[in-house]
Amino acid sequence: MIETILYEEPNTRSRFLEAPCLQEREQYLYHLQRRGYGPGYLRTTSGLMLRVIQFMGLTRLRMVELEEIERASQTWAAYRGPDRRGKVGETTMRFPRVAKSWLRFHGQLAEPTAPIHPYETEITAFREFLRRTNGAAPGTILGYSTRAKLFLSWLVTEGGELSRVTLNEVDKYLEGRCSEGLTLLTIASYSQSLRAFFLYAERHGWCRTGLARGIRNPTAQKFDPDPRGPKWADVRRMLRHESKKTTAQGLRANAILLLCSIYALRSSEVTRLRLIDIDWREETFCVQRAKRGGYQRYPLQYEVGEAILRYLKVRPRCDCRNVFVTFQGPHRPMLNFGMWNIVNRRYKALGIESKNRGPHSLRHACATQLLKKGTSLKDIADFLGHRNTEAVSIYAKFDTRSLRQVAAFSLKGL
Numbered sequence: 079m080i081e082t083i084l085y086e087e088p089n090t091r092s093r094f095l096e097a098p099c100l101q102e103r104e105q106y107l108y109h110l111q112r113r114g115y116g117p118g119y120l121r122t123t124s125g126l127m128l129r130v131i132q133f134m135g136l137t138r139l140r141m142v143e144l145e146e147i148e149r150a151s152q153t154w155a156a157y158r159g160p161d162r163r164g165k166v167g168e169t170t171m172r173f174p175r176v177a178k179s180w181l182r183f184h185g186q187l188a189e190p191t192a193p194i195h196p197y198e199t200e201i202t203a204f205r206e207f208l209r210r211t212n213g214a215a216p217g218t219i220l221g222y223s224t225r226a227k228l229f230l231s232w233l234v235t236e237g238g239e240l241s242r243v244t245l246n247e248v249d250k251y252l253e254g255r256c257s258e259g260l261t262l263l264t265i266a267s268y269s270q271s272l273r274a275f276f277l278y279a280e281r282h283g284w285c286r287t288g289l290a291r292g293i294r295n296p297t298a299q300k301f302d303p304d305p306r307g308p309k310w311a312d313v314r315r316m317l318r319h320e321s322k323k324t325t326a327q328g329l330r331a332n333a334i335l336l337l338c339s340i341y342a343l344r345s346s347e348v349t350r351l352r353l354i355d356i357d358w359r360e361e362t363f364c365v366q367r368a369k370r371g372g373y374q375r376y377p378l379q380y381e382v383g384e385a386i387l388r389y390l391k392v393r394p395r396c397d398c399r400n401v402f403v404t405f406q407g408p409h410r411p412m413l414n415f416g417m418w419n420i421v422n423r424r425y426k427a428l429g430i431e432s433k434n435r436g437p438h439s440l441r442h443a444c445a446t447q448l449l450k451k452g453t454s455l456k457d458i459a460d461f462l463g464h465r466n467t468e469a470v471s472i473y474a475k476f477d478t479r480s481l482r483q484v485a486a487f488s489l490k491g492l
Contacts, residue, residue, distance in 0.1 A: 094124065098137050103127050106180050113408035126176040129154055139181070143188050147177045197230045197240060204278050215368050217346060225271035240285050245292045248272060256296075266295040307442030308425070308432040310450075313339050316424050321385070326392040326405060331420045333385040334402060338421070338437045341376055342444035342462050344368050345417040345437040351401045356386070367463045374463055445470065 097103075106127070107120055115123075133150040134142070151174045181187040195201065205223040208214045214222070232251050233243060256265050276290040317339060320332040337343050337351075346368045356363040361383065364373045386401070393401075396409035403409045404416070418436040425435050432439045441462070448458050455467040464470060 097128050098131055099139055102139050102184055106183050109183060115408055123176055126172055127180055129173060130177045139184055139186050141186050141188050142181050147174050196234055200284060201227050204275055207278055222271045222274055225268050226275040229272055243285055245289060248293060262296045269293050269295045305446060306434045307439040307446065308430050310443055310447040312430045313440065313443050316428055316430060319428060329389040329392055330402060333389045334420055336382045336385050338440040339444060340379060340382055342441040345414045349402060349412050349414065349417060352399050353401055
């Protein structure tokens with residue numbers, strides 16, 4: 079790789095070939111290349127590995143402590159010799175990162191083992207129960223298991239035990255989280271997660287019986303009278319503004335915003351969209367529902383299809399089969415946090431007011447607009463992927479006392 083890809087100049091190539099640990103360096107570079115990193119990143123990493131060898135005095139790979147990497151990193155930060163290239167701050171931060179990654183790849187980094195959680199076995203069993211038996215969505219499994227783990231961590235610090243835990247301790251924990259500034263709706267989600275965990279724990283005899291029945295959700299307003307999404311006029315203004323973008327990031331953002339706005343998709347549903355889910359011949363695409371499970375087929379609206387095609391022309395070529403991937407290697411599916419940043423930045427740039435500022439706010443805006451257009455609640459529920467019409471009221475805010483009868487409204491051409 080160093081001969082054929084990274085360096086063509088004979089003097090530079092020979093310097094890299096004659097340095098120690100050639101085989102180990104090439105193995106790591108091949109690993110990075112398979113993960114999708116480009117030649118520029120590989121050249122930078124290759125150069126920093128030489129600095130790691132130089133400032134750590136390596137003639138062969140050996141087990142290295144974190145303290146040794148830190149000392150070498152400080153020496154490299156103070157170095158101002160002729161081999162120093164690039165910004166000092168950038169290369170200083172990259173030095174320990176490259177050293178740790180390279181040594182970890184070869185199993186030569188002596189890292190302190192993280193302490194095992196006292197209830198790791200119970201948390202893992204609970205997570206598997208949610209995945210296999212309940213068929214819960216990945217986000218639900220992560221949320222439930224994380225909240226249960228947070229409570230058990232607090233219980234250990236308080237000197238308590240799962241086998242002897244009481245409702246008073248559960249109440250004390252929830253009151254403490256509430257005093258930290260968590261909203262009542264968030265506390266309700268904690269209560270629901272703990273209730274599910276204690277139901278599972280009771281079946282296995284890990285705790286006293288009756289704890290789950292004693293956990294009650296706090297009294298909170300179920301329906302917020304204020305809209306949680308932007309006005310539809312602001313959504314259309316944002317889409318018009320994004321349709322003019324020609325950069326790769328802009329084309330990707332435009333396709334994502336259209337899917338979230340026109341089809342009211344959740345961020346996880348957009349990130350999981352695969353290339354094979356789009357049928358260009360039939361002009362339809364399938365969405366794997368995040369909560370209800372299964373797939374739902376939609377007609378591919380013309381403007382949305384054109385936006386996706388424009389993005390696919392600049393999409394990085396990689397093994398990842400998801401539609402939306404990161405532009406920076408290694409190319410991988412976008413995360414929900416990246417989706418949130420895309421929407422929030424557009425809101426800030428255009429001065430759009432919204433209580434929620436992520437992709438879910440566009441789902442709220444779409445549902446509200448459908449209701450205003452006279453779409454029946456059943457059609458809205460089906461369109462959003464809900465099991466029943468009751469859940470629609472979470473997204474489309476309306477006054478139940480003055481709700482009029484709405485006629486069925488075709489979604490064709492939306």
